[in-house]
Amino acid sequence: MLTSESLKRIDREIAKYPADQKQSAVMAALAIAQQERGWLSSEAIEFVAAYLGMAPIAAYEVASFYNMYDLKPVGKYKLSVCTNLPCMLTGGVDAGEYLKQKLGIGYNETTPDGLITLKEGECMGACGDAPVMIVNNRRMCSWMNPEQIDKLLAELK
Amino acid sequence: MAILGAINPMLSVGLDGDNAWRLADYIKRGGYSALRRILGEQIPQGDVINEVKKSVLRGRGGAGFPTGLKWSFMPRSFPGDKYVVCNSDEGEPGTFKDRDILRYNPHSVIEGMAIAAYAMGAARGYNYIHGEVWEIYQRFEEALDEARSAGLLGTNILGSGFDFELFAHHGYGAYICGEETALLESIEGKKGQPRFKPPFPASFGLYGKPTTINNTETFASIPYIINLGGEHYLEAGKPNNGGTKLFSVSGHVNRPGNYEIPLGTSFATLLEMAGGMRAGRKLKGCIPGGSSAPVVPGATMMDCTMDYDSISKAGSMLGSGAVIVMDETTCMVKALERLSYFYYEESCGQCTPCREGTSWLYKVVHRIECGKGRADDLDLLSSVTTNIMGRTICALGDAASMPVQSFTKHYRDEFAYHIEHRKCLVPVDVQRAGSGFFTATV
Numbered sequence: 332m333l334t335s336e337s338l339k340r341i342d343r344e345i346a347k348y349p350a351d352q353k354q355s356a357v358m359a360a361l362a363i364a365q366q367e368r369g370w371l372s373s374e375a376i377e378f379v380a381a382y383l384g385m386a387p388i389a390a391y392e393v394a395s396f397y398n399m400y401d402l403k404p405v406g407k408y409k410l411s412v413c414t415n416l417p418c419m420l421t422g423g424v425d426a427g428e429y430l431k432q433k434l435g436i437g438y439n440e441t442t443p444d445g446l447i448t449l450k451e452g453e454c455m456g457a458c459g460d461a462p463v464m465i466v467n468n469r470r471m472c473s474w475m476n477p478e479q480i481d482k483l484l485a486e487l488k
Numbered sequence: 489m490a491i492l493g494a495i496n497p498m499l500s501v502g503l504d505g506d507n508a509w510r511l512a513d514y515i516k517r518g519g520y521s522a523l524r525r526i527l528g529e530q531i532p533q534g535d536v537i538n539e540v541k542k543s544v545l546r547g548r549g550g551a552g553f554p555t556g557l558k559w560s561f562m563p564r565s566f567p568g569d570k571y572v573v574c575n576s577d578e579g580e581p582g583t584f585k586d587r588d589i590l591r592y593n594p595h596s597v598i599e600g601m602a603i604a605a606y607a608m609g610a611a612r613g614y615n616y617i618h619g620e621v622w623e624i625y626q627r628f629e630e631a632l633d634e635a636r637s638a639g640l641l642g643t644n645i646l647g648s649g650f651d652f653e654l655f656a657h658h659g660y661g662a663y664i665c666g667e668e669t670a671l672l673e674s675i676e677g678k679k680g681q682p683r684f685k686p687p688f689p690a691s692f693g694l695y696g697k698p699t700t701i702n703n704t705e706t707f708a709s710i711p712y713i714i715n716l717g718g719e720h721y722l723e724a725g726k727p728n729n730g731g732t733k734l735f736s737v738s739g740h741v742n743r744p745g746n747y748e749i750p751l752g753t754s755f756a757t758l759l760e761m762a763g764g765m766r767a768g769r770k771l772k773g774c775i776p777g778g779s780s781a782p783v784v785p786g787a788t789m790m791d792c793t794m795d796y797d798s799i800s801k802a803g804s805m806l807g808s809g810a811v812i813v814m815d816e817t818t819c820m821v822k823a824l825e826r827l828s829y830f831y832y833e834e835s836c837g838q839c840t841p842c843r844e845g846t847s848w849l850y851k852v853v854h855r856i857e858c859g860k861g862r863a864d865d866l867d868l869l870s871s872v873t874t875n876i877m878g879r880t881i882c883a884l885g886d887a888a889s890m891p892v893q894s895f896t897k898h899y900r901d902e903f904a905y906h907i908e909h910r911k912c913l914v915p916v917d918v919q920r921a922g923s924g925f926f927t928a929t930v
Contacts, residue, residue, distance in 0.1 A: 347614075347655040349569075352695060354677035358660050385677070396679040396836075399619050399661035415581045416779060416826045417738035417812050422925030429925070453663065453830060454779075455620035456578040456587050458738035458810070459745045462925065468660075469622045476925065 332378040337367045341382065353383045357393050361400055362468075370401040398453070399468050406441040408487045411452035411465045418461040426462040426475050427451060433484060447487060491588065491734070492745035493761040496724060498712040498732055499705070500748045503592040509627065511634040514595035520640055522714035523599050526606060527648035533564055536607040540710065542718025544730035548585075549575055549666070549703030550778060550807045552796050561690040562700055564609040571699040572604045574615040574707050575671055576628075579663045581779035581830060582810030585734040586704035588746050590617070590624045593708060594631035598654060600707030602641065603714060605652045608700055612653050615704075616671050619659040628656050663834035667882045668701040670836065681838045682882035703808075705734055726752035729795040737762040739813035740769065740922065751795040758794055758811065766924065769815040773898065777807025779827050780887030782894030783820075803894070817922025819912045820899040824891060825850070825857045831888030842885035845876040849892055856903060859910035866896055866903055 333341075341360045348355035360379045365371050371394050380390035394400045401409065412427045427438070430449055434442055441448040457463045460473030464483075472483055491500035502508060502517040514520070526536060541556030562570065574597060578586040589597060601613050617625045632654060635641045643651045657675050659665055665674045669683035672694050693699020709731060713721045722730035729751035735758060738744045742763025749758060755774075765771060771786035776794075782804040784792070792798050799806045814823065832850040837843045849872055852865050862868075873889035880886070896903055905913045912919070921927075 347657070349612075349695065352676070355657075355675055357677040358674070359658060362658070362660055383677075389678070392679050393677065397619070397660035397662045414826065415830055416775075416823055417582045417810075419823075419826055420739040420812070420814060420818065420923065421744070422923040425920065425923050425925035452620070453661070453833060454579050454581040454583075456584050456618050457621070458582050458584050458812075459736060460584075461738065461744065465620060468619070471621065471623065 332375065333364060333367055337363050338382075341379075345383070354385045354389070357383055357385065357390055358397065361390070361394050365400060369407075370404045406446050406448035408446060409448045409450060409467050410487075411450040411455075411468075413452045413455050413457075413461070413463050415454045415458075417454075417458035418463060421461040422476070423462040426464070426480065429477055429480060433480070447484075491592075491748055492743055494732075494748040495753060495757075496732060496750055497748040498716075498724070499589065499593060499596065499708055499734065500746075509592050509594055509631065511595055511631070511638060511640075514593070518715065519595050519711070520599050522711040523602050523606075523640070524646060526603060526714065527646050527650055530648070533607045533609065536603065536714070539718040540607075540713060543713045543721040544718075544725075544728060545706065545709055545713060545721070546729070546796060547703055548705035548709070548733065548809070550580065550780075550805075552806060555702060555706055558690075558700060558702070559604065559608055561688070562608040562610075563691070563698055564607070566609070566698055569612065569695070569697045570608060570610040571694045571697055572601055572608060572610045572613040573668075573671065573675070573694060573699055573701045574601055574613070574704055575666060575668060575701050576615055576617045576704045577659050577666045577671060578618045578704070578808075579620075579666055580808050580810060581827070582736060582738050582775060582812040583778050583808040584736045584738075585746050585809060587618070587621050587624055589704050589708050589734070590621075590628050594628050595635065596708040596711055597628075597704055598631060598635050598641065600710035601654060602645070602652050603710050604700065604702065604707060606650055610700075611651050612655075614655050614657050614675055614694070616657045616659060616665065616675060619661040622658070625656060625658045632656060662836075663830075664836045664882075664884060667884065670882070671701065672699065679836070681836045682884075684881055725750050726795060728797060733794070733809050735794060735809045735811050737811045737813065740766045740815040740817070741813050742766055749794065752793050752798075755789055755792045755794055755811075759813070762813075765813070765815055766922075769817065769922075771813065772816045772818055773814045773820065775804075775810075775812040775814075775891075776802075777805045778810040779812070779830065780883075780890060781805040781807045782890045783898060784894075785898050815922060817914060817918050819857075819914045819919050820895055820902050821853065821857045821906045821912065822919070824895040825853045827891045828853045828888065831884065835884060835888070839880040839885065841876045841879040842888070845872050845885065846888045848872045849888060853892070856906050859906075861903075861907035861910075863907065865907060866900070869896055
């Protein structure tokens with residue numbers, strides 16, 4: 332179900348833990364599966380569980396507990412905006428509103444062309460760079476004023 | 489520039505260049521000399537722990553527990569597996585210091601963990617890194633590779649016979665994993681739900697083995713303590729509050745960012761270093777130690793010094809050193825509403841008082857903010873907080889309650905105004921102007 336490249340990455344994660352503790356690699360394995368497939372379907376979660384020799388329900392519990400896993404399809408780009416207090420004080424909420432207006436969607440919605448999903452994120456640990464947002468769980472964008480947001484949107488094609 | 493300002497710094501010295509995070513640069517500024525000396529001279533484990541005790545280094549993650557004492561709880565002569573774990577799951581709103589330590593000085597954490605492992609007889613360690621900071625996780629992996637290639641990690645380190653393997657574990661978005669036992673569950677590949685204590689991690693930790701968990705900044709301080717000597721490190725701060733500390737300043741200041749200052753430095757000095765209040769506005773309130781710490785009114789805050797004892801006397805906590813600054817354009821009801829939403833969202837759901845209570849707290853503050861507050865809502869909030877506090881496995885319930893109690897205590901009139909007039913005391917356009925989103929230039 333996953334490419335050999337993804338499996339190789341998962342194997343590298345498994346090697347970090349004691350031989351009888353393969354399950355410790357489940358968070359990384361789910362993240363790798365999500366990166367390859369775009370989101371985590373039940374099949375993908377079951378595949379990861381089988382690969383690590385754990386019960387599917389145990390892998391599903393992990394996938395549904397941590398909020399960076401997507402259990403439903405998302406757009407090509409997932410944009411998570413931090414609106415927590417330190418960001419809010421210096422424009423995080425305004426940045427979210429600006430994005431909603433620009434994209435014509437609300438939080439947890441995807442643009443009709445399937446390009447961008449907008450999410451309200453929780454503290455990203457970068458409050459000094461507020462407003463901050465993350466693209467696809469990976470790329471952190473700092474000091475996002477209207478001009479910077481416009482630039483980012485133009486880039487996400 | 490990594491750290492925006494400093495007074496008598498240790499951790500943030502020499503971090504200006506693009507390669508400051510690399511092993512070669514770290515060694516050039518004295519890195520790994522502490523580990524080298526300990527292994528070279530075969531300094532007894534107990535002596536290393538004593539040095540840390542003398543420094544009065546207190547846990548930098550939030551609880552402020554004396555690190556040396558924590559290390560002494562480990563059964564270091566216990567023959568089986570033991571672990572040291574670094575808590576870099578930095579998700580307490582307002583806190584962003586560990587991100588900069590890992591970004592600009594990752595080897596100080598690796599060296600600190602290796603020293604800790606030696607002192608406690610552990611052969612394996614993990615650094616649990618916050619999910620949202622992928623680039624930082626990648627950099628730490630690279631720093632680990634450098635240390636392994638240089639023989640500073642792995643088997644027979646520097647020919648001393650001491651073995652220590654260290655790995656990075658990447659989180660995936662759960663505030664609760666900053667709680668040490670939830671973090672261990674998470675490394676074990678489970679939901680991050682805190683464990684009931686006792687047993688404490690020092691006797692039953694990762695995979696059921698003795699484990700010590702410290703914050704990133706705590707580990708990063710260890711090499712400096714060993715090099716300087718515990719007593720000198722203590723003197724850099726003030727009695728009972730050893731050393732310097734990183735403070736993350738966010739909110740309505742001109743230069744938000746990290747600042748390293750000796751514990752005991754005045755808040756006024758820190759505020760000035762952070763460029764002062766935006767547009768010369770007045771300080772309305774300050775959360776001095778991350779979102780879970782009680783808010784302190786501006787006037788009281790201006791009289792505080794930045795150390796565990798002074799902030800505690802002002803009715804709050806130094807916590808993680810996350811200083812959230814709010815000026816007079818802030819609606820305190822809206823500020824509390826956002827924090828309450830956070831705890832409601834992040835409660836792991838294990839304990840009923842927290843799972844249900846955080847939902848009540850958010851819903852009631854939300855309805856006040858939306859102009860639908862009821863006359864007895866403030867009493868209701870107070871009653872919900874007292875029914876949460878002290879009745880849960882971990883501190884998240886207390887962390888959700890303290891902001892509610894302190895905001896409604898210090899800004900009671902503003903909450904009452906909201907309930908009576910069904911709108912903010914601070915006009916919405918003033919709040920909006922205060923955020924600076926539409927006028928900011930970078």
